[in-house]
Amino acid sequence: MKPxxxxxxxxxxxxxxxxxxxxxxxxAEERFPTTTPQETLARVIQFFTHNHPEKLSxxxxxxxxxLDINPDSATxxxxxxxxxxxxxxxxxxxxxxxxxxVPVVIDTDVNGAALGEHLWGAAQGLDTFIYLTxxxxxxxxxxxxGELIHGLTHPEMGxxxxxxxxxxxxxxxxxxxxxxxxxxxxxxPAIKERWGESPENLxxxxxxxxxxxxYLAFGLVNYTTTLSPQRxxxxxxxxxxxxxxxxxxxxxxxxxxxxxxxxxxxxxxDTYIVSPGLGDKSGVLGAIGLAMQK
Amino acid sequence: MKPxxxxxxxxxxxxxxxxxxxxxxxxAEERFPTTTPQETLARVIQFFTHNHPEKLSxxxxxxxxxLDINPDSATxxxxxxxxxxxxxxxxxxxxxxxxxxVPVVIDTDVNGAALGEHLWGAAQGLDTFIYLTxxxxxxxxxxxxGELIHGLTHPEMGxxxxxxxxxxxxxxxxxxxxxxxxxxxxxxPAIKERWGESPENLxxxxxxxxxxxxYLAFGLVNYTTTLSPQRxxxxxxxxxxxxxxxxxxxxxxxxxxxxxxxxxxxxxxDTYIVSPGLGDKSGVLGAIGLAMQK
Numbered sequence: 001m002k003p004x005x006x007x008x009x010x011x012x013x014x015x016x017x018x019x020x021x022x023x024x025x026x027x028a029e030e031r032f033p034t035t036t037p038q039e040t041l042a043r044v045i046q047f048f049t050h051n052h053p054e055k056l057s058x059x060x061x062x063x064x065x066x067l068d069i070n071p072d073s074a075t076x077x078x079x080x081x082x083x084x085x086x087x088x089x090x091x092x093x094x095x096x097x098x099x100x101x102v103p104v105v106i107d108t109d110v111n112g113a114a115l116g117e118h119l120w121g122a123a124q125g126l127d128t129f130i131y132l133t134x135x136x137x138x139x140x141x142x143x144x145x146g147e148l149i150h151g152l153t154h155p156e157m158g159x160x161x162x163x164x165x166x167x168x169x170x171x172x173x174x175x176x177x178x179x180x181x182x183x184x185x186x187x188x189p190a191i192k193e194r195w196g197e198s199p200e201n202l203x204x205x206x207x208x209x210x211x212x213x214x215y216l217a218f219g220l221v222n223y224t225t226t227l228s229p230q231r232x233x234x235x236x237x238x239x240x241x242x243x244x245x246x247x248x249x250x251x252x253x254x255x256x257x258x259x260x261x262x263x264x265x266x267x268x269x270d271t272y273i274v275s276p277g278l279g280d281k282s283g284v285l286g287a288i289g290l291a292m293q294k
Numbered sequence: 295m296k297p298x299x300x301x302x303x304x305x306x307x308x309x310x311x312x313x314x315x316x317x318x319x320x321x322a323e324e325r326f327p328t329t330t331p332q333e334t335l336a337r338v339i340q341f342f343t344h345n346h347p348e349k350l351s352x353x354x355x356x357x358x359x360x361l362d363i364n365p366d367s368a369t370x371x372x373x374x375x376x377x378x379x380x381x382x383x384x385x386x387x388x389x390x391x392x393x394x395x396v397p398v399v400i401d402t403d404v405n406g407a408a409l410g411e412h413l414w415g416a417a418q419g420l421d422t423f424i425y426l427t428x429x430x431x432x433x434x435x436x437x438x439x440g441e442l443i444h445g446l447t448h449p450e451m452g453x454x455x456x457x458x459x460x461x462x463x464x465x466x467x468x469x470x471x472x473x474x475x476x477x478x479x480x481x482x483p484a485i486k487e488r489w490g491e492s493p494e495n496l497x498x499x500x501x502x503x504x505x506x507x508x509y510l511a512f513g514l515v516n517y518t519t520t521l522s523p524q525r526x527x528x529x530x531x532x533x534x535x536x537x538x539x540x541x542x543x544x545x546x547x548x549x550x551x552x553x554x555x556x557x558x559x560x561x562x563x564d565t566y567i568v569s570p571g572l573g574d575k576s577g578v579l580g581a582i583g584l585a586m587q588k
Contacts, residue, residue, distance in 0.1 A: 066554060080555045128445030140520070144438035144445070151422030151438070151522035152556055152566075159553060160516040161457055163474075177553040180457075222454040226434070226520050228445035259453060259471040260360060261374045262446055272446075 003057035006048055006100075007287030009109060010063035010092060012084055012136045015040055016284040017047045019056070023120050023278070023285050027052055037090040045099045058103040060290030062112025062283050063092050064137070069107060069154055077106050083176045105290045108155075109133070109283050110141030111148045113235065113276070115293070116286025118143060121277030122233050130229045131282065132157065134216065135236035138183040142229065158183035162218035169194075169211060186215040188238055199238055209244055216244075217251030220273065224252070224260070231264075235276040249273045297351035300342055300394075301581030304357035304386060305403060306378055306430045309334055310578040311341045313350070317414050317572070317579050321346055331384040339393045352397040354584030356406020356577050357386050358431070363401060363448055371400050377470045399584045402449075403427070403577050404435030405442045407529065407570070409587070410580025412437060415571030416527050424523045425576065426451065428510065429530035432477040436523065452477035456512035463488070463505060480509040482532055493532055503538055510538075511545030514567065518546070518554070525558075529570040543567045 002021045009016040014033050020026040028051035034040050048056065066080045077093025097104045107115075114131035117123040123131070123143070130142035140157025142149055149155055159181045164173070171194040173180030174187075184190060191199045195208050202208050220232055239245060249269045256265055264272040276282045296315045303310040308327050314320040322345035328334050342350065360374045371387025391398045401409075408425035411417040417425070417437070424436035434451025436443055443449055453475045458467070465488040467474030468481070478484060485493045489502050496502050514526055533539060543563045550559055558566040570576045 081553060128443075144443055145441040147439040149422075149438055149521065152518075152524045152558055153522050153554060155522050156519045156554060159519045161512050161549070163455055163457055177551045178549070218455050222516055223520060224446075225450045225453045226517060227443065228447050228449050230446045255455070255472070257471045259375060260447060260450060264446055 004052060004055040005288040005291040006056050006059035006102075007284050007291065008044055008059065008061045008063075008096070009112065009283035009287050010034075010061060011109060011283070012064045015044060016281075017044055018284045018288060019048070019051045020285075020288055023281070029284070036086055041090075041092075041095050045095065048096075048100060053100055056100055056102050058105065058291040058294055059096050059100065060112065060287040060292075061092050061096070061104060061106040062109045062287040062290060063106060064139075065108050065154065066156060067092070067106065067108060067154065069150065077104070103291070103294050105294045107148065107290050108139065108141050110139040110157075111154065112141070112286035112290055113282035114141040114143060114233075114286065115148060115289040116278055116282040117233050117276055119289050120285060121282060122274050123231060123277075126230045128227070128229055129231045129233065130157075130223050130227065131276070132219075132232065132234045133236035134186065134234065134238040135188055138187050138219075138236075140223065142227070144227065157219075157223065158187070160219060160222055162215060162222065165211070165214065182215060182219045186212055186219070191238070199241075204242060209241055210247065212238070213244055213247035213251050216248045217255055220248065220252050221255045224256070224265070231271070232273050233276050234273060235280070235282060239275065245273065245275065298346060298349040299582040299585040300350050300353035300396075301578050301585065302338055302353065302355045302357075302390070303403060303406065303577035303581050304328075304355060305577070306358045309338060310575075311338055312578045312582060313342065313345045314579075314582055317575070323578070330380055335384075335386075335389050339389065342390075342394060347394055350394055350396050352399065352585040352588055353390050353394065354406065354581040354586075354588075355386050355390070355398060355400040356403045356581040356584060357400060358433075359402050359448065360450060361386070361400065361402060361448065363444065371398070397585070397588050399588045401442060401584055402433065402435050404433040404451075405448065406435070406580035406584055407576035408435040408437060408527075408580065409442060409583040410572055410576040411527050411570055413583050414579060415576060416568050417525060417571075420524045422521070422523050423525045423527065424451075424517050424521065425570070426513075426517075426526065426528045427530035428480065428528065428532040429482050432481050432513070432530075434517065436521070438521065451513070451517065452481070454513060454516055456509060456516065459505070459508065476509060476513045480506055480513070485532070493535075498536060503535055504541065506532070507538055507541035507545050510542045511549055514542065514546045515549045518550070518559070525565070526567050527570050528567060529574070529576060533569065539567065539569065
């Protein structure tokens with residue numbers, strides 16, 4: 001019998017938990033909103049306590065951040081400088097290790113999702129690619145040469161600086177650190193603040209979406225020129241808009257102007273910028289992938 | 295006796311050639327200006343012909359680009375869409391392979407330089423870092439998890455888009471593809487065109503340098519957030535200005551605003567953004583590194 005793994009996708013808005021042998025063999029799963037660290041982590045422990053804790057070979061955590069993922073650090077596994085109230089310096093590893101006495105592996109939510117897509121989704125067979133999420137925040141992870149991207153810490157792709165179209169967009173951006181970085185201009189809360197309406201309530205033909213595609217395209221062009229990924233997978237709630245992905249692809253091509261000559265950036269752009277193969281489960285399945293990789 | 299390698303650093307302005315066993319055991323070297331492809335490649339062949347061609351175990355080429363570095367491609371080893379007159383679609387591998395009948399390996403000039411710095415320079419012991427050159431063009435290469443960055447093609451880091459400070463800088467940028475991408479705003483030719491004077495003739499206290507540091511800092515912040523390198527090595531003729539590196543470091547810190555909590559980005563910024571350990575030889579020594587790696 002294959003081993004059983006626990007997975008936790010820790011998001012700024014909701015948590016997802018899973019107990020599974022593989023994506024085809026899920027023993028239990030649950031989603032709930034993110035509240036305080038105490039309450040939310042207790043609920044994760046409760047979930048595993050009620051779902052075969054004796055079978056778990058390990059737990060993977062794919063968490064929002066920034067995170068301390070340096071195994072040699074005294075604060076390994078903790079969230080660091082998040083602006084999310086109450087969550088700064090929360091240990092996302094020790095509580096689970098203590099409760100279940102199994103190995104616990106942590107990485108960013110987006111590196112987790114990237115691993116999930118690599119194992120079972122839209123990045124199968126690729127060794128250099130990016131996974132982005134456009135939602136409450138903007139984050140990116142991925143692999144280069146078949147390994148998840150880690151370096152000094154981990155990528156914080158949402159915080160790149162891009163040209164701000166001040167002539168048509170006087171909104172200053174909402175990133176508490178950087179103002180008008182990509183996340184500050186194009187995350188869900190940025191859209192809501194700029195237009196005074198939640199993204200899900202904005203009509204599909206509202207000019208918000210053209211501007212959103214414009215900013216996202218700058219981000220994708222910068223990731224493309226910096227990393228040369230074989231594919232960019234782009235998930236998150238904002239991407240549920242029916243034509244945003246298509247408009248973003250078109251704007252990426254407009255901005256690149258044929259500079260990088262490759263079919264993926266020309267006739268095959270639809271297979272270069274794609275939706276996640278695992279839908280909204282990239283993160284939580286990727287979390288079990290993190291546990292498996294250990 | 296250790297094997298002997300040939301290295302060619304093919305730059306847009308000059309070529310450097312070397313025959314060596316290692317950086318400490320150089321048998322011959324030469325530099326000459328880049329002219330036409332025919333003339334320049336003939337001069338490379340002439341150099342090796344006069345310097346122990348019978349001893350060569352292989353040749354590495356670290357070339358300006360964009361390049362086709364896909365080994366399965368019919369045009370492997372060729373420059374592709376360069377705006378440099380006469381050089382588009384020049385084969386940078388076959389002429390040397392035919393002349394000397396040895397394996398010839400090619401990568402970008404900046405990936406070559408990154409490898410040189412990794413083997414013998416400022417990136418020894420690091421597995422995730424970036425090498426940038428700021429000169430006739432702006433380019434970047436590097437390693438992630440100990441391997442040179444390759445994906446769909448190779449990085450073209452100079453072509454990221456950054457905020458253009460239109461209020462203080464009405465210069466539209468000179469990139470023939472993208473106008474005001476980083477290279478379009480901050481390469482040597484961009485400085486010359488904006489201020490009407492070659493960078494080497496601009497006084498050290500000229501406002502050109504403050505603006506240069508400003509744009510470079512946006513680039514470095516974007517590479518930092520996208521890749522999380524352990525170090526950024528920054529070479530090229532423009533960096534010979536005595537305080538540009540220091541001013542760029544300061545502006546990187548101002549732009550990051552403490553978001554990524556790590557000593558390298560705080561008190562140790564002087565060891566995060568550094569000059570090449572191999573001086574102006576990163577590229578040509580990296581080229582022999584490419585040949586050795588094969």
